[in-house]
Amino acid sequence: MSGAIENLFHEDRQFPPSDDFRRAANAREEIYARAEADRLGFWAEEARKLVWRTPFQTILDDSDAPFYRWFTDGTLNVTESCLDRHLETHSAKIAFHWEGEPGDTRTLTYQELHDEVCRFANGLRSIGVGKGDTVAIYMGMVPEIVVAMLACARIGAAHSVVFGGFSADALRERIADATCTTVVTCDGAWRRGKVVPLKENVDAAIDGESPVERVVVVRRTENEVEWSDARDHWYHEVVADQPATCEAEEMGAEDLLYILYTSGSTGKPKGIAHSQGGYLTGVASTFRNVFDHRDEDIYWCTADCGWVTGHSYIVYGPLANRATSVIYEGTPDHPGQDRFWEVVARYGVTILYTAPTAIRTFMKWGTAHPARHDLSSLRLLGSVGEPINPEAWMWYHEHIGGSRCPIVDTWWQTETGAIMISPLPGVTTLKPGSATRPYPGIDAVIVDEEGNEVPPGGGGFLAVRSPWPSMLRTIHGDPERYREVYWSRFDGMYFPGDGCKSDEDGDFWLLGRVDDVMLVSGHNISTTEVESALVDHHAVAEAAVVGRTDPRTGQAIAAFVTLKGETRGDDGLIDELRGHVATKIGPIAKPASIVFTADLPKTRSGKIMRRLLRDISEQRQLGDVTTLANAEIVEAIRSGAASSSED
């Protein structure tokens, strides 16, 4: 892509913080000035809120850029900040309310969580796992997934969580790349009332040549599993006779805490490496300030621990702040399409953090589901994963937040470790669709293709000019790729790969991945803006657009649209939607074709896979589909697209 991204979509609605929020919030306006005046001092102050064994003297070591190192001479064990320090005064506080998909429940207090982590940490040591090992964790959303992550951290082993929905092949590749000698898994996981055979997948993934020497299995679904006495251990037997205390390994701030794989759009997945002290600093600070967390909150992040959102905002950030969280094991439509709202009402959730893909699905299912439940406990909502279209924001605000809850639209990545661009709910005036401002201490800017800062109102590339504590340290096993992917596009700046524009107030509006930008008659048009114009129409729940080759305009915009509720698409609606986009953002962005579809192809973390839609539009063979969640929809769209282009 060359040239700036057009700024087409204008959104004027604004929501200043309420007086209550302004008065009581953890973060006030002054935090920006404080961080601006002394960025390193700000981060050092945030880091000192953690428990250190040896306090650090060095804040940032930039002698080997872009291999930045933070708090290098400090030592700590992250589990002491997440567990031990809370016990003296808050041992009986609930860390997790857990609800299984079938409806069974468990609660874990901080004392119980600490004890279980210590037992499993001892158990892992007893079967030969220790400092420097890497443990693959391939589980459903049971409490033991959190216990396993923390038990690894306790003994200084790195974890590599692989999402439980991934195939045996995907698991095999990730185990090999990180040379994992141990796997922690479950017999199975519940998904829409059926058992996903996790242990069976592990057996297939380590069949033949494999570094794996031992497998620990949590009993959950009680399905039959194959067993190798030499290799396999039941979790309940491993923890059975272990003491509930465990000496924590003293770790250097820069030692590896975990690897988490993120699929690049092409090539093999990248093992993103995060370290101890800087990572915990970033997630603890942002959790406190962005979610305005206080002791009495009941917080629910609906992500899976297989994604970075689960690492940072189910496990490390909340626990470092002594939060009480809800974990729900299953899908939002089991047994009914109101399961989430039932959970919010049952536990009195006050802070809800979810993804635009979920919100747009709820829009499709209709307002009757949330309306049936008492959601009055909610006080703050969050969004992460994709740009949230302004209409989806408004729907979330009105139908879930009762028009009273601020929404924090949080932009960040697996690589950034923690939230980078987001409102602070007691400070920021919200604008539907804008992630607003960089977090204090984050030096994010919008630049043109030469790396020059774009003035307010312009569009370009998001970049980060200075290192930050929770940043990735490298790509596991491939430092050159780390440099190449993130640090070579702009001199001395981190390049996340997202398009972004700003408005007259300097607020940031994320425009999607730059790989997805469409070039129509010489104009770079972002997918996000056209999609938001489509979702702005009252009949539309979700939309994806891609550029397909066009002899006249270079690329033409092909749209794929999912309608709300029972609405049926016809030629009349196609004309209406094209007209709607033309009036909302201009004739240049009018889709050349629109296909109605029951669903869109998505990754397993819920992001729209535009690349597949491009393949369909160009009538090409489909590229890599291993990360696709809903394969059946591709054929359906393909036949729909074929029939519509004949019209």
Ligand code: 6R9
């Ligand atoms: C946390 C997470 C990262 C990519 C990122 C961007 C997109 C995430 C967003 C957003 C617009 C937001 N993204 N949050 N785009 N607004 N609030 O999702 O990590 O899975 O690594 O994805 O997701 O494109 O570059 P990850």
